[in-house]
Amino acid sequence: MRILGIADSINSGSAIIKDGWIDVAINEERLNRDKMCMGFPRLSIGDIDAVAVATNVLFWRPECQPYSDYFRESRGGWMREGLLSAGGVVSTIMGNSTFARNTYHTLKSVLTWGRRKNIRKILAEEFGIDAPVRFIDHHLSHAASAYFTSGFENATVITLDGAGDGKCSRVYRVRQGQFEELHDLDSYHSIGNYYSYVTHLCGFKGHKHEGKITGLAAHGEPAYLDVLKRYVDWDGKYIRNIGKCFDHSAVSKLRAELPDDFSHEDLSASVQVLLERAVSAYAEYWVKESGISNVALAGGVF
Known part of the structure; x- marks a missing residue:
C-alpha cells in the first residue's frame, strides 16, 4: 500500500x-x-x-x-488574526482559565472546519x-516521525513545539509500536512560543529565525532570566505560562519589562538558559514516569 x-x-x-x-x-x-x-x-x-x-x-x-513575518504581517486572513488577537486580550484577563482555553480551541475548530x-x-x-x-x-504526527525512525522497539517519545491542534507537547510511552499517551500540555503554556516572542523582540522573524537567537545566546549573559521566569517556567511537574498573556499581548508585556536599550545577546542567552533548564527537567520527569530510558524527540523546540 x-x-x-x-x-x-x-x-x-x-x-x-x-x-x-x-x-x-x-x-x-x-x-x-x-x-x-x-x-x-x-x-x-x-x-x-x-x-x-x-x-x-x-x-x-x-x-x-x-512564510511571512509572524508578528508583523497577516498570518492567514481576518478570522485567524481576529482569533489570535481576541485570545491575547482574554489571556491578560483570565490567564490560565480552562474555560477560556477550551472556548478558544472550540472556536478555532469551528472556524477551520x-x-x-x-x-x-x-x-x-x-x-x-x-x-x-x-x-x-x-503531535501524534511528530511522535510517529520520531519513533518510527529511531530504531527503538520501546521508547519515551516527547514532542514540543510552538503549537499544534491545541497542544504544545505530548508525551508517549511506546512499546513495540503501540502508543500510550502519558501527558499533554496546552498550547497556552508553550515555551516554544516564548522563544519566538524573544526572536521578534530582537528584530527577527518569529517562528522562522529562532536559530539566530540560539547563535546570539553564545555571545551574551542570562541577564534577563528572572524577567522571563515571571512569564514561563518549570514548576516541578509541568511547564507553565504564568504571565497571563499570549501572542501579541505576551510580546507587548515582555517589551514593557525590558529596558529601552536591552541587549539582544543577553536576552537571547536568557531565553536559551530558560528553555534548556525547563525542557531538560520536563523530559527527565516524564522519562522517569514512563520507565523507558530510550528517548525520541520531535517538534520545533528540539
Missing part, C-alpha cells in the same frame, strides 16, 4: 510511505523555492492508495505561500485521488 502524507502548515510538503517504509519525502520549498512556505503542497503530491494529513485543526491556505472538505476536493478534482483521507493529530 502507498500512503501519501501531507503537511500544509509551516514547511509544507508530502511524503509517500510504501508498505511501511518511507519511499520519498520532499518539502514544497524545494520545488517552488519559497523558504518555509505554508499552504497546500500541490507540487509534491504523487499517485497513492491512501492519504494521511498532519494536523486536525488549521486555517486553510489553498496555495503554498512564502472547511479545510478538510477543501483538501478532499483538491485531491479528487486536481489529482484524481479518491483514496480515503485521514487527518492525524499534529
Whole structure:
C-alpha cells in the first residue's frame, strides 16, 4: 500500500510511505523555492492508495505561500488574526482559565472546519485521488516521525513545539509500536512560543529565525532570566505560562519589562538558559514516569 502524507502548515510538503517504509519525502520549498512556505503542497503530491494529513485543526491556505513575518504581517486572513488577537486580550484577563482555553480551541475548530472538505476536493478534482483521507493529530504526527525512525522497539517519545491542534507537547510511552499517551500540555503554556516572542523582540522573524537567537545566546549573559521566569517556567511537574498573556499581548508585556536599550545577546542567552533548564527537567520527569530510558524527540523546540 502507498500512503501519501501531507503537511500544509509551516514547511509544507508530502511524503509517500510504501508498505511501511518511507519511499520519498520532499518539502514544497524545494520545488517552488519559497523558504518555509505554508499552504497546500500541490507540487509534491504523487499517485497513492491512501492519504494521511498532519494536523486536525488549521486555517486553510489553498496555495503554498512564502512564510511571512509572524508578528508583523497577516498570518492567514481576518478570522485567524481576529482569533489570535481576541485570545491575547482574554489571556491578560483570565490567564490560565480552562474555560477560556477550551472556548478558544472550540472556536478555532469551528472556524477551520472547511479545510478538510477543501483538501478532499483538491485531491479528487486536481489529482484524481479518491483514496480515503485521514487527518492525524499534529503531535501524534511528530511522535510517529520520531519513533518510527529511531530504531527503538520501546521508547519515551516527547514532542514540543510552538503549537499544534491545541497542544504544545505530548508525551508517549511506546512499546513495540503501540502508543500510550502519558501527558499533554496546552498550547497556552508553550515555551516554544516564548522563544519566538524573544526572536521578534530582537528584530527577527518569529517562528522562522529562532536559530539566530540560539547563535546570539553564545555571545551574551542570562541577564534577563528572572524577567522571563515571571512569564514561563518549570514548576516541578509541568511547564507553565504564568504571565497571563499570549501572542501579541505576551510580546507587548515582555517589551514593557525590558529596558529601552536591552541587549539582544543577553536576552537571547536568557531565553536559551530558560528553555534548556525547563525542557531538560520536563523530559527527565516524564522519562522517569514512563520507565523507558530510550528517548525520541520531535517538534520545533528540539
